[in-house]
C-alpha cells in the first residue's frame with residue numbers, strides 16, 4: 001500500500017483533498033480506493049509477525065486496531081478537519097462515548113450544554129455517574145453559566161453547535177477559552193454544521209466528533225463516526241480506549257464514507273443554498289410562526305454564525321400554525337419530503353421532535369429547548385429547491401383545513 005509520491009495535500013484545497021487525500025494504492029494500482037474487507041493480515045514469517053507486534057515494522061495487525069480502507073477514511077477526514085489524528089468508529093455515539101469516557105475517571109466533572117442529542121444525555125446522566133463522574137448542564141449560549149459551572153475537578157466541556165433541533169449556535173472560541181483557563185478540554189459535536197461549514201479545532205476546541213451517518217455518508221446507508229484531534233489527544237485518551245473496547249467501524253462502511261467524502265462539499269453547498277432559499281420562503285408564509293435558520297440575519301446568534309460558520313447549514317427548524325395538529329397536517333400532506341428522524345440525507349426529511357426524537361423530555365424541558373408542539377425539523381436534501389418549495393407550500397395549504405389531516 002503506497003501513497004502517491006507526487007501528491008502534497010498540504011498545498012491543496014478542501015475539494016481536491018476530498019477526492020485525492022489519503023489514497024493508498026495496492027500493487028494493482030486501482031483508480032478507485034479499494035475495499036479491504038478483511039479481519040486480519042498475514043506475515044511472511046514468524047519473525048515478521050514478532051517485529052509487527054513490537055512496532056518495529058509498520059503494517060496492519062487486526063482490523064479492530066486498523067485497516068487500510070479505514071486508514072484512508074481517517075486520513076481524508078484529518079485533511080478536511082485540519083486535525084493531526086483521527087479514529088473512525090462504528091457510529092456517531094461510539095465516537096461521542098469514546099471522546100468523553102476516555103478522558104475521565106471517578107471524581108471528575110463534565111460541563112455540557114443542555115441542548116444535546118438524547119443518547120449523549122444518557123452517557124452524562126445515567127452512565128458516567130455510575131462510575132463517579134458527575135456533570136452540570138448549562139444554557140450553552142450563556143457564557144456566565146459555563147464559567148459558573150467550572151470546578152477544580154472539571155475535565156471536559158461538551159457541546160453541539162448548531163443544536164438539535166433548536167439550531168442554537170454557541171460561541172466555540174469563547175467556550176474553549178473557559179475550558180483552557182480551567183485546565184479542561186472542549187469536545188464539539190459538529191454534526192449539524194458539517195466539516196465543510198465549521199472547523200471547531202481551528203476555533204480552539206480540542207476534539208471534534210461526528211456522526212458520519214449524517215452528511216458524511218449523505219445517502220442514508222451506513223452508520224459511522226469519527227473522533228478528530230491532535231495526535232497527543234488521540235494517543236493519550238482515545239487510541240487505547242477504542243482499540244481495547246472495540247467499537248470499530250466495518251471496512252465496508254468506512255469505504256462508503258470514504259467515497260462519499262469526494263462529493264461532500266458539492267452536496268453540503270447545494271443543500272445549504274437550497275436551505276437558505278427555503279428558509280426565506282417559510283419565513284414569509286402566513287402559516288409559519290417562526291423560522292430558525294443559522295443563515296438568516298434574524299437568527300438569535302447571527303453574529304456568532306458569521307464568525308464561526310461559512311454557511312447556514314442544511315437544517316431548518318420552524319413552527320407551523322396550529323400546534324401539533326398543524327404540524328401533523330402539514331407533514332402528512334407532503335409528497336417529496338419524507339417523514340424520518342434522520343438528517344443529512346440526499347432525500348429531504350422532516351421530523352416532529354416533540355413526539356419522536358425528544359418525546360421522552362418533560363413538557364418543561366421541551367419548552368426550555370424551544371421544542372413547541374408546532375415545531376418541525378427539516379433536513380434539506382439534494383432535490384431541486386423549486387420542487388421542495390412547491391411541496392412545502394402544498395403542505396402548508398393543508399394546515400387549518402378541517403378533515404384533511406391525512407390528505
Ligand SMILES: *Cc1c(COP(=O)(O)O)cnc(C)c1O
Nearest residue numbers: 091092093117189191211213224
Ligand atoms: C445522529 C447524531 C449523533 C449520533 O450518531 P449515530 O451515528 O446515530 O450514532 C450524535 N450527535 C448528533 C448531533 C447527531 O445528529
